[in-house]
Amino acid sequence: MAERAHPRPKLYPPPEFPPRRPARFARTPPAVFPVILGLIGLGLALRRGLEAAGMGVGLAEVVLGAVAVLWGFAAFAYLAKMARRVSVVLDDLRVLPGRAGLAAGTMGAMALAAAVAPVSVGLAQGLLVAGLVVHGLLMLAVLRVFAGMAPEGRAVTPAFHLTFVGFIVGGLAAPAVGWAGLAVGLLWVTVPVAVAIWGVSAVQLVRRIPPAPLRPLLAIHLAPASLFALVSAGVGREGVALAFVALGGVILLGLVVAARWIGESGFSALWGSFTFPLVSFAAALFAVGVDVAGMVVLTLALGVVPWIAWRVITLWGSGRLAAMTNAAEA
Template identity: 60%
Template sequence: MPDPKPAPQMNRPRVYPPPEFPPRRPALFARMPPAVFPVLMGALGLGLALRRGLPALGLPAEIGDMVLGAAVALWLFAAFGYLVKLTRRPSVLFEDLRVLPGRAGLAAGSLGLLLTSVAILPYVPAMAQGLLFAGLGLHAALAAALIYSFATGPAEAREVTPAWHLHFVGFIIGGLSAAPLGLIGLSLLIFAATGLAALAIWAVSLLQLFRRIPPAPLRPLLAIHLSPACLLSGVASLLGLNDWALAFLAVSGAIFLALVGAARWITVSGFSPMWGAFTFPLAAFASALFLQGFDVTGTIVLVLALGLVPLVLFRVLKAWAGGSLAARTNAAEA
């Protein structure tokens, strides 16, 4: 008589550890989201637009300086928070660079230093010059880190996006300080190099639009295409290159009208932290218009910026304070 077959052993269910109670809370600033920086960049841009535009309307420029002071304070607080995160674990920088909101946010964060240089230029030129070189160095280091991340990361991350303007054309903000400081050679170098980079990114992005439709959540990033044209126009105006200034202002106007015409399509997915991409380009367009003497049109754009920038700023800061901004933008934790 054959031996009976042994009874099959039942697989025991996997035992999972019980959930932590109370839930573990990350350390202060450990998950600081870089996605807060684009809207802070917009707040700085709004302050600069007010300082440039209010005197044209017969209003005191000091109102713009007050807005700039508040925006610089917010940027300093956010920059301190990310510095704390970096000191806990420096490699977290490359983790944030793996995702699009992190890449765009970090670029906007470093450009905030260049905008701060522009903000303080009328009052402490020596400090403004120091911040100019520090900002250019910081942004160059971040661009190098990004290129390394592209080289070692997945091929999908290397796709050209509007955020590339922040990474590789953002240096143009330095020209807004360098020209008034008398650093004409540096301003011309920045203007030429970033102008070529902007043209290349615009060309590739236009081809991409013909080939495929960007997903709805990423469409707000298309507004970033407006910034380089406005900034190139502004720097050209400060350098006395009036023909170039008018040419780039015309490009700015064309991009702005295209964005307005496609506004419903761009915002179809509803509000998200990506709306921070709307803020700085709108303020930069107002500044460029005022620089060229188009005060009426500049005032209309400035009013639009006054309505949009504080609203987006409030909602993004609220999400940051509540902890949802880090989760929604996949911010890394140190």
């Protein structure tokens, strides 16, 4: 009997040596933007804290100036990536770190509008309008990507706040540039969306335990409450602001109690989720006059936020952040 012929093994191309390096900026990771947003928020909270202490705000202005340059460079790097292939945006939006990162990037433009409003109303208005428009386009792109994904891929996560509630950051600058009505409108639109996301997330927590690597995202739940308090205080709704600060306090307490469980998987790029909610809550405390508590949270943020930002930005500089967060290549 003739022996049965064995199928030939598949031929694979040999690995490249030396390994191919992507073109400059071709794989800029959106995951760098959450920590940059956190640094912008830190500068804004520091400005409020120094004012509450009766001190000059020069240090806060230096921080905000430096971080504005950092945000500008990151935005330029991502635009350079888009210039190579515009559809790379849709590829980045298919993964959670990409969706969260790009939303944080446009929120950063709105936060910078609040930073520059005391210096240049015209520049602040331009940044605010650009941030809101691009954030709206980004939200539509996310909905388009979701339409083609399996149901489990579009499950509600805390990062939904960034995409669908992130417009509220525009309310920080709106009163300062004479558009208080815009701030009120943003509150009316975004509060119900945040409440819906909080509700769905609460049900999910009861039904199943989130995997350890995704637990840092839970910190994002603090951001909408803090931002609603800030915007409400900015338009003279002190009672509403106090209510949202109280809600934020409850959320922060829960995060502190569960801190060991939330950080069980160790440091990752998703720790950027701790930065902007924490500094937003510190600023909210100053906005409603709870200055002592605001100083405590701000002091904590001054130790935590730069450390997390340094680690994430270092990963970006080494090229590892793109691989860790599955950033698309143009």
